[in-house]
């Protein structure tokens with residue numbers, strides 16, 4: 001059985017992941033409205049990843065015999081001034097999530113829960129890639145500036161991203177291939 005203080009912190013992280021999913025879905029809808037189908041796809045894959053993070057944390061709580069707590073999911077922003085504004089928001093948001101996960105890892109360490117620490121460290125390490133990806137696309141958009149042709153070239157690249165379940169062997173998440 002996991003300590004209640006850690007179970008609650010994980011429940012709050014589930015909420016943060018589901019909020020992230022919701023935010024990326026809103027961004028994907030915004031990209032659709034702009035006719036940027038590649039960006040729409042990239043952000044939708046991001047939505048899928050965040051949903052799976054939430055489910056994976058949820059399954060961990062059940063495995064540790066804890067009842068997940070449910071918190072309200074905040075309404076995300078739904079409009080941005082430009083593609084670069086979207087990716088600046090992504091970068092800001094991922095840096096915030098990294099801080100939450102670092103706090104969660106610190107708490108697991110303080111509570112001497114090594115299994116939870118190890119579990120959370122997967123997320124901490126994953127954030128390096130998350131932040132790097134957002135940063136890379138943000139920088140490309142900065143270089144592109146007002147060049148519509150180059151924006152469409154980048155958009156075509158973003159169309160190639162596909163969702164890969166990061167937890168294929170756990171079997172913990174029904175319905176996620």
Ligand SMILES: [Fe+2]
Pocket residue numbers: 017020049050053
């Ligand atoms: Fe996540």
Ligand SMILES: [Fe+2]
Pocket residue numbers: 020050094097130
């Ligand atoms: Fe993320």
